[in-house]
Amino acid sequence: MRVSGTLSVYIGRRFLLDFLLLMTLFIFLIFMFDTVELLRRAASKPNISFATVVGMSLLKLPHLGQEIFPFAVLFGGMASFWRLTRSNELVITRAAGVSAWQFMFPVLVAAFILGVIQVGFINHFASATLTRYELLEARHLKGNGSLLALSGSGLWLRQSNETGQSVVHAGQVTQQGQDVSLSDVVVFMYSGTDTFSGRVNAQKADLEDGFWRMTNAWVYQPDHSPVFQKEHWLETDLTLNKIQDSFAPPETMSFWALPGFIKQLEKAGFSAIRHRLHWHTLLAAPFLMCAMVLIAATFTLRQSRRGATTFVIAGGVMSGFLLYFFSDVVFALGLSDSIPVALAAWTPSGVATLLGLAMLLHLEDG
Numbered sequence: 577m578r579v580s581g582t583l584s585v586y587i588g589r590r591f592l593l594d595f596l597l598l599m600t601l602f603i604f605l606i607f608m609f610d611t612v613e614l615l616r617r618a619a620s621k622p623n624i625s626f627a628t629v630v631g632m633s634l635l636k637l638p639h640l641g642q643e644i645f646p647f648a649v650l651f652g653g654m655a656s657f658w659r660l661t662r663s664n665e666l667v668i669t670r671a672a673g674v675s676a677w678q679f680m681f682p683v684l685v686a687a688f689i690l691g692v693i694q695v696g697f698i699n700h701f702a703s704a705t706l707t708r709y710e711l712l713e714a715r716h717l718k719g720n721g722s723l724l725a726l727s728g729s730g731l732w733l734r735q736s737n738e739t740g741q742s743v744v745h746a747g748q749v750t751q752q753g754q755d756v757s758l759s760d761v762v763v764f765m766y767s768g769t770d771t772f773s774g775r776v777n778a779q780k781a782d783l784e785d786g787f788w789r790m791t792n793a794w795v796y797q798p799d800h801s802p803v804f805q806k807e808h809w810l811e812t813d814l815t816l817n818k819i820q821d822s823f824a825p826p827e828t829m830s831f832w833a834l835p836g837f838i839k840q841l842e843k844a845g846f847s848a849i850r851h852r853l854h855w856h857t858l859l860a861a862p863f864l865m866c867a868m869v870l871i872a873a874t875f876t877l878r879q880s881r882r883g884a885t886t887f888v889i890a891g892g893v894m895s896g897f898l899l900y901f902f903s904d905v906v907f908a909l910g911l912s913d914s915i916p917v918a919l920a921a922w923t924p925s926g927v928a929t930l931l932g933l934a935m936l937l938h939l940e941d942g
Contacts, residue, residue, distance in 0.1 A: 653872030691862030870932025
């Protein structure tokens with residue numbers, strides 16, 4: 577039996593209204609907690625005003641909203657199916673010969689469209705606001721003038737030239753405008769990709785146009801005595817933009833800009849695993865939204881027979897928690913290159929879809 581357009585629009589509208597209501601509630605709660613956290617961090621910074629803190633929280637809000645998007649779809653689907661079940665509207669619809677798969681179809685379509693909107697439009701806006709937020713955070717809360725950052729063991733860079741590759745390590749890094757200066761520098765040089773050809777220790781290295789100008793450098797080569805040079809020039813293909821971009825989180829880049837940036841990053845010799853994982857995760861987002869609808873249906877379609885409201889709430893919260901935990905574990909495996917990046921990004925939505933389909937087949941046709 578074919579579902580009428582009026583019924584499809586009615587079910588889809590109910591789902592969208594519940595989704596928007598819950599999304600608004602979640603965003604309001606996140607905004608309050610994030611503002612309180614920023615106020616705590618800014619307590620020791622006397623030059624930061626309350627308006628600045630609120631503005632930073634608003635800039636970060638679109639990015640945080642993306643994080644809870646799947647859970648808003650999950651609970652929105654549960655709320656809409658629960659209401660339709662409690663009011664016996666789904667019972668009447670089933671009595672008319674409409675299966676659960678048929679009246680779920682408009683909700684699945686709406687969830688998929690929401691996923692497309694998130695990836696294609698909201699993500700572009702969120703990445704721009706997050707970039708602005710991180711600049712303000714670096715300036716006001718971290719005391720840095722840029723996003724150029726250090727890991728716990730210092731700055732690590734990889735560069736290449738016509739003769740081979742080099743790995744640059746610096747204990748400290750400073751940036752003033754377009755000038756980058758490294759301190760306590762060690763450069764490991766390789767012929768080709770893995771043949772060690774020498775090392776350079778320098779007190780300081782300044783980035784020039786196509787070169788590192790190294791001061792008070794000791795040059796070490798196999799089977800040769802160390803040579804001290806007051807000034808040593810090392811060819812490099814690095815620029816300030818490449819160095820900054822290598823530290824830019826993939827969340828600060830939109831879905832449309834990531835593919836081109838990944839190619840540039842890999843061409844420059846940097847690792848792009850994190851950026852590839854983020855791009856594939858965004859690509860899988862619409863299917864993850866559909867999976868959330870399937871999971872929501874398993875807890876609500878047979879509610880009159882299988883338990884009380886507590887079962888629905890507990891089941892939804894537990895499902896969301898398990899999915900979040902499972903996604904983090906899989907993403908960590910992807911970042912460590914233990915499993916392929918595409919597999920790490922698509923596994924959460926694939927597993928959630930299969931589980932939802934299995935449960936629904938058991939409830940409806942089993």
